[in-house]
Amino acid sequence: MDSVRKSHQVFRLLVGSVFYQVVWFATVLSAGHVQRWWWGILSLLVFVGIVHFGWPALRQRVWWMLVISVGCGLIVDTGMIMGHVWQSPRILLPTPLPPAWLLFLWAAFGIYIALSLEMLYGRYGLAAFVGAIGGMLAYRGGALFEAIQWGKPLWLTTTILTLTWGFIFPLLVWVATRLRQQEQAARVRASRMHVAFM
Numbered sequence: 001m002d003s004v005r006k007s008h009q010v011f012r013l014l015v016g017s018v019f020y021q022v023v024w025f026a027t028v029l030s031a032g033h034v035q036r037w038w039w040g041i042l043s044l045l046v047f048v049g050i051v052h053f054g055w056p057a058l059r060q061r062v063w064w065m066l067v068i069s070v071g072c073g074l075i076v077d078t079g080m081i082m083g084h085v086w087q088s089p090r091i092l093l094p095t096p097l098p099p100a101w102l103l104f105l106w107a108a109f110g111i112y113i114a115l116s117l118e119m120l121y122g123r124y125g126l127a128a129f130v131g132a133i134g135g136m137l138a139y140r141g142g143a144l145f146e147a148i149q150w151g152k153p154l155w156l157t158t159t160i161l162t163l164t165w166g167f168i169f170p171l172l173v174w175v176a177t178r179l180r181q182q183e184q185a186a187r188v189r190a191s192r193m194h195v196a197f198m
Contacts, residue, residue, distance in 0.1 A: 016116025069110025131169020
């Protein structure tokens, strides 16, 4: 049974990783291009559809993480824009709100955490390390594709992004861990009720 569960987790990790990267490239490559703004939303909708219909047991966790991640993105990236850490071309949303393509990316990130990153649940130190490195590199990658432009010296921007993501990612992993615990408790209650009525 354990090997079946692990193979399901590996499969979810692969699917989530592939589709998260598809959304990342679609959103970053469409940033600032009015004629291509729909790439990000289309790739996000495909990711949502695959997860929603492919893993019905995870729907509640996935949707909660999508909403919570977008909320975090609004707060974090609005702060970054207001602090002149970086700028991006404006499509759909006014300054100082983050551009819509970036919110699509935050939504995909929430789905990715819910679907694929259970191996980090409860491992907040590791999540902080992964977030500090991965989050900073994701923004640096966005700058390489000219989706964003640095507003501060590179060393300062890198430090701000590393510290921010070293905090935000474990926070999101903590939320996902709590959601999974609630799912497990609900399953136990449902099975006890089923046994009681038999």
